[in-house]
Amino acid sequence: MIRFLIRRIVLGLITLWVIVTLVFFLYYARPGVDPARELAGRAVTPQLLKNLDKEYGFDKPVIVQYWNYLQRLEPWHFNLGTSNTDRLPVTQIIAEAVPIDISLAVGSAILWMALGISVGVLAARRPRSLWDRGATVFVLTGVSMPTFILGLLLLYVLYYLLTIHGVPIFPKPGSWTPFTQNPLEWAHDLILPWVTLALITAATYSRLTRSSLLETLGEDYIRTARAKGLSERRVVYRHALRSSLTPIITQFGIDLATVMGGAIITETIFGLPGLGQRVVQAIGVEDLPVVIGIVLVASFFVVAANIVVDALYAVLDPRVRVS
Amino acid sequence: MSLTTVQPVSSEVLPEEPAVKGIEGRTPLQLVFARLRTDRVAIASVVIILLIALIAIGAPIFAAITGHGPTDANVDTGTDINGQPLPPGSPGYLLGTDNLGRDILVRIAFGARISLLVGVLATAIATLFGVVMGLFAGYFGGWLDSILARIMDVVLSFPYVLFAIVLVSVFGSSIPLTILVIAFFSFAAIGRIVRGQALSQREKEYVEAAHSLGAGNLRIMFVDILPNLVAPVIVLATLLIPTAIIFEATLSFLGLGVVPPTPSWGNMLSDAETVGFQAWWFYIFPMFFLLITTLAFNLLGDAVRDALDPRTERIFAGRRKKAKVATA
Numbered sequence: 001m002i003r004f005l006i007r008r009i010v011l012g013l014i015t016l017w018v019i020v021t022l023v024f025f026l027y028y029a030r031p032g033v034d035p036a037r038e039l040a041g042r043a044v045t046p047q048l049l050k051n052l053d054k055e056y057g058f059d060k061p062v063i064v065q066y067w068n069y070l071q072r073l074e075p076w077h078f079n080l081g082t083s084n085t086d087r088l089p090v091t092q093i094i095a096e097a098v099p100i101d102i103s104l105a106v107g108s109a110i111l112w113m114a115l116g117i118s119v120g121v122l123a124a125r126r127p128r129s130l131w132d133r134g135a136t137v138f139v140l141t142g143v144s145m146p147t148f149i150l151g152l153l154l155l156y157v158l159y160y161l162l163t164i165h166g167v168p169i170f171p172k173p174g175s176w177t178p179f180t181q182n183p184l185e186w187a188h189d190l191i192l193p194w195v196t197l198a199l200i201t202a203a204t205y206s207r208l209t210r211s212s213l214l215e216t217l218g219e220d221y222i223r224t225a226r227a228k229g230l231s232e233r234r235v236v237y238r239h240a241l242r243s244s245l246t247p248i249i250t251q252f253g254i255d256l257a258t259v260m261g262g263a264i265i266t267e268t269i270f271g272l273p274g275l276g277q278r279v280v281q282a283i284g285v286e287d288l289p290v291v292i293g294i295v296l297v298a299s300f301f302v303v304a305a306n307i308v309v310d311a312l313y314a315v316l317d318p319r320v321r322v323s
Numbered sequence: 324m325s326l327t328t329v330q331p332v333s334s335e336v337l338p339e340e341p342a343v344k345g346i347e348g349r350t351p352l353q354l355v356f357a358r359l360r361t362d363r364v365a366i367a368s369v370v371i372i373l374l375i376a377l378i379a380i381g382a383p384i385f386a387a388i389t390g391h392g393p394t395d396a397n398v399d400t401g402t403d404i405n406g407q408p409l410p411p412g413s414p415g416y417l418l419g420t421d422n423l424g425r426d427i428l429v430r431i432a433f434g435a436r437i438s439l440l441v442g443v444l445a446t447a448i449a450t451l452f453g454v455v456m457g458l459f460a461g462y463f464g465g466w467l468d469s470i471l472a473r474i475m476d477v478v479l480s481f482p483y484v485l486f487a488i489v490l491v492s493v494f495g496s497s498i499p500l501t502i503l504v505i506a507f508f509s510f511a512a513i514g515r516i517v518r519g520q521a522l523s524q525r526e527k528e529y530v531e532a533a534h535s536l537g538a539g540n541l542r543i544m545f546v547d548i549l550p551n552l553v554a555p556v557i558v559l560a561t562l563l564i565p566t567a568i569i570f571e572a573t574l575s576f577l578g579l580g581v582v583p584p585t586p587s588w589g590n591m592l593s594d595a596e597t598v599g600f601q602a603w604w605f606y607i608f609p610m611f612f613l614l615i616t617t618l619a620f621n622l623l624g625d626a627v628r629d630a631l632d633p634r635t636e637r638i639f640a641g642r643r644k645k646a647k648v649a650t651a
Contacts, residue, residue, distance in 0.1 A: 011473070011476070014477070015476075015477045015480055015481075018477055019481065019486070023486075023489055026489065026490070026493045027493060140618060140621050140622060140625070141618065143565075143621055144565055144569075144614060144617035144618040144620075144621045145614065145617075146569045146572055146573055146576075146613065146614075146617070147573070148572075148573060148576050148592065149592075149610050149613065149614065152592065152606060152610070153610070155600070156600050156603065156606065160600040161600075258482060261482050261485070262482075262485065264484055264485065264488070264577070265484075265573060265576075265577070268577065276485075279485060279488070280488065280577065283488060283489065283492040284492075286492075291489060294485075295482070295485055295486070295489060298482045298485055299480075299481070299482055302480055302481075302482055303480055306480055
């Protein structure tokens with residue numbers, strides 16, 4: 001188990017290193033990059049450029065700069081550099097954006113788990129019934145629906161149409177209140193983004209729950225449970241569902257991490273200044289330190305979730321003990 | 324002699340029974356098609372896909388009939404007095420116009436070309452790479468497998484939307500790059516399945532037999548093993564097409580895919596954002612076409628999966644029985 005964990009962590013670190021390296025060289029390999037000029041702003045003098053080159057080490061060969069960047073990632077002196085546009089430390093920019101993504105992730109995850117699993121259970125309990133057909137339609141629509149279309153549709157119907165008819169229930173895009181300031185307002189501002197993410201993601205969970213639960217319900221121990229005279233409800237929820245949840249946990253960890261690392265499309269449509277919107281902005285103004293920083297954080301979430309999920313999997317299901 | 328005289332009599336007595344004929348062996352492919360033909364959902368999705376393909380191929384015809392090119396800003400007729408887009412049903416503009424007075428119908432027809440092109444090409448490239456990589460990894464095993472499997476693991480754990488955006492912003496957006504980016508993030512899904520299958524197939528007797536007949540590794544991989552993997556690959560590929568279409572639309576919506584003024588369903592929607600919801604037609608039509616296209620491909624993929632899976636034979640048999648009862 002420990003050897004397995006160590007292997008996974010090493011593989012995760014390699015993944016992160018590959019990602020940082022790729023992004024770094026992709027940006028420097030482009031023609032016409034002069035980071036000092038980008039950093040200098042409008043009042044450019046040759047002297048200023050020279051000073052900046054010296055201060056940030058832009059005059060050194062790319063490979064040396066790359067090495068310096070990697071050194072800054074060392075845990076004890078962790079430093080992601082400074083933004084080229086507003087000169088804020090990248091760690092500060094990320095720290096300001098992350099709460100939004102965590103809020104998004106937590107709220108939508110509760111919704112998509114509740115919705116996805118209950119639709120899946122409903123479908124699996126009566127295969128090929130009308131409920132099952134309905135669940136299939138739900139799943140296929142969710143899988144076929146691009147996130148930005150669902151987001152725009154919700155905005156159009158629930159915000160625009162309701163508001164112009166004098167029923168402004170939902171806030172306009174761009175509203176964001178920190179949880180610590182006013183939890184009710186926080187939830188109110190996030191309802192539409194939550195529903196958008198949840199509906200899209202829930203489809204996968206219903207499909208997973210349905211197939212996994214159907215498989216479990218065919219097992220011998222379920223027949224035993226029924227033969228003991230347990231109620232159907234108890235058989236499904238206590239005996240079958242618990243062991244069918246393993247594949248769902250795998251998917252859950254990765255989805256949660258992905259949203260935490262920036263729900264780019266949802267944030268863009270609903271005007272939330274999270275990691276996703278920050279990285280799109282940073283790419284627009286070619287602010288390399290911010291781009292690498294956010295890509296690194298987002299990848300870290302995904303890689304870490306993968307490791308946690310693999311470990312959990314081994315703990316939950318004793319049959320999967322990876323040597 | 325007497326047997327030959329019996330046959331015509333029996334067919335006269337029972338005209339609704341098919342004429343007695345020898346039982347023909349059916350190839351797996353024939354079975355799959357036979358099953359698909361009884362599946363109304365599959366037929367409907369094929370029809371929708373063909374219609375979209377027709378619209379895509381016939382896009383220039385739409386332009387010729389309406390007299391509006393896909394990128395023509397019809398300053399005189401395409402906007403109202405205040406320079407606002409025209410609603411659907413306006414003279415000459417069946418689906419209305421956009422913020423620059425361009426014909427939405429014509430742009431949607433040309434957008435279908437982009438969606439189908441990107442969807443199919445990206446999937447083809449991803450499938451090709453995935454199959455080759457998966458076969459090599461699974462068949463040879465050892466260090467080659469370790470390396471290839473790790474590469475696929477790494478690609479699968481990339482935050483791919485983010486990374487696609489970085490790639491596109493570095494190299495500048497273009498259709499070929501969009502296709503390559505999508506293919507790059509999809510091949511690993513196919514590669515992993517093919518690798519798993521190849522791992523189990525190479526232990527089978529027929530591979531041993533091929534070896535003993537002196538077949539080379541490449542021949543065994545591509546001539547002997549590959550045909551056994553066709554079913555899962557076809558299903559995955561069909562389901563990759565809608566994913567690729569959504570990916571392209573998303574990139575274009577973010578302004579990182581197909582470069583305006585070339586119309587794609589995604590960038591039409593990002594243009595719509597500049598006008599706002601009062602021009603609802605500017606949103607609804609591209610959304611509708613995007614959605615039915617991805618839905619049709621997903622439905623078809625599901626149907627193909629069912630048709631390829633022998634365990635679902637009972638469902639299809641039940642359906643046929645019902646169909647017979649209904650027509651009787």
